[in-house]
Amino acid sequence: MMKKKLNRYLIAGCIITGIIVLWILVGHFYTPYPPTKMSSAKLQAPSAAHLFGTDKFGRDIFSRVMQGSGTTLMIAALTILIGAGVGTVVGAVTGYFGGIVDEVLMRLNDALTAFPSILLALVIISILGPGKYNVIIALGIVFVPSYARMMRTAFAAQRDVNYIISARLMGASNLRILLIHMLPNTLHVLLPALTIGFNNAVLAEASMSFLGIGVTPPDVSMGYMLSEAQGMFRSAPWYALSVGGVIALLVFGVSLIGEGLQIMNKEVD
Numbered sequence: 001m002m003k004k005k006l007n008r009y010l011i012a013g014c015i016i017t018g019i020i021v022l023w024i025l026v027g028h029f030y031t032p033y034p035p036t037k038m039s040s041a042k043l044q045a046p047s048a049a050h051l052f053g054t055d056k057f058g059r060d061i062f063s064r065v066m067q068g069s070g071t072t073l074m075i076a077a078l079t080i081l082i083g084a085g086v087g088t089v090v091g092a093v094t095g096y097f098g099g100i101v102d103e104v105l106m107r108l109n110d111a112l113t114a115f116p117s118i119l120l121a122l123v124i125i126s127i128l129g130p131g132k133y134n135v136i137i138a139l140g141i142v143f144v145p146s147y148a149r150m151m152r153t154a155f156a157a158q159r160d161v162n163y164i165i166s167a168r169l170m171g172a173s174n175l176r177i178l179l180i181h182m183l184p185n186t187l188h189v190l191l192p193a194l195t196i197g198f199n200n201a202v203l204a205e206a207s208m209s210f211l212g213i214g215v216t217p218p219d220v221s222m223g224y225m226l227s228e229a230q231g232m233f234r235s236a237p238w239y240a241l242s243v244g245g246v247i248a249l250l251v252f253g254v255s256l257i258g259e260g261l262q263i264m265n266k267e268v269d
Contacts, residue, residue, distance in 0.1 A: 009263060013256030020250050024073055027066025035059065035067040035220065043236045052242040056232055061239055068220040069246055075136055075221070076201035080194055082140025083201075087147025088190065092178050094148070095155030106152070113145045121204065125213050132215045139204055143197055150193060154186040188265045195258030199251045206247060222247050 032051075039058035046053045052061035090109065094102040112120065124138035155178075158164055167177050202222075208214035209223025216224070222243055229240035 009256050009260030013253050013258075013260060016249060016253030017257060020069070020246065020253065021073070023066065024070045027063075027070055031060075031063035031066050033060035033063045035063045036218070043232070046238050046242075053236060053238040055228065055236060055239055061242055064220060064225060065222075065242055065246055068222050068225050068243070069250070071132060071215060071219055071221040072202055072205055072223070072247075073250075075132055075139070075205045075215070076198050078136045079139040079143060079201040079205070080197050082136065083143025083197060084147045084190065084194055086140070087144045088151045088183075088186075090144070090148040091151025091153075092155050092182070095152040095157075096159055096174070096178060096182070098156070098159075102152075105148075109145045109148050112141070113149075117142045118204070118207070121208065122213065125208065130213050130216045132219050132221070135205055135208060135214045139201055142204075143201070147190075147193065147197070150189065151186060154189045155182055158182050158185060188261075192258045192261045192265070195254050195261065199254050199258075202247065202251060 037059060039054070041050070041054050042056055042058045044050055044054045050060050050062060052065060054060055055064075090105055094105045115123075121138045121142045124141060125134060128134040128137060164177060164181060167181055172181070205214055205221060206223035206226060209221045210227045210230075212227065214223055215221035225243045226240060229236070229243055233240050
């Protein structure tokens with residue numbers, strides 16, 4: 001029964017996420033209309049010519065969503081790469097070595113955790129300025145503490161197990177022990193957390209761009225388009241619904257993958 005659940009979650013999640021990612025990749029090379037091209041076809045409802053309708057400038061919403069979702073996906077992926085990458089390194093070092101290294105790095109980690117995540121991101125953005133790369137840096141820094149603490153626990157739990165002690169006695173270097181022996185055995189903790197972090201990054205980017213402190217023109221993101229759609233909800237509700245629907249589907253698909261990974265971990269345990 002557990003195996004059937006695992007297959008359903010992972011297959012459904014991979015299909016939904018895969019379709020959206022493929023659609024985004026296609027949009028990187030081709031869109032039905034130039035995303036920024038204005039026309040006289042303003043505020044047209046969804047039709048065969050414009051699948052998601054048009055906005056108040058006559059721009060094709062389907063093409064803009066293809067472009068904007070690509071920007072949001074890139075920001076979320078790079079955010080997790082920074083947050084999880086740096087957090088895993090910090091967690092591995094502190095969890096394995098302990099002592100003064102653990103005390104210093106964890107106190108710095110606690111200092112970052114003391115600030116509310118969004119507030120910390122706003123402070124960083126106010127210093128760096130808006131823009132997609134600054135959003136990536138800000139959110140990446142915000143995500144480091146949670147991954148650092150989680151991976152510290154995972155590495156510390158393995159520090160004194162028999163196979164690690166045997167590796168030390170055989171003369172394996174600390175780097176080899178961390179990368180070859182310990183890291184693969186922490187992936188069951190890291191992988192589900194990556195899916196949660198990815199979804200949080202998507203929603204955080206959308207929130208910041210919606211407030212006008214994230215991605216700015218000429219770049220387009222889902223949050224920025226939601227901000228545009230807010231003023232047209234009565235005249236063109238299809239704009240907000242299409243953008244929000246794509247965000248919801250992406251988050252839902254990745255959530256299903258994460259759920260499937262967690263079920264797989266329980267099955268292995």
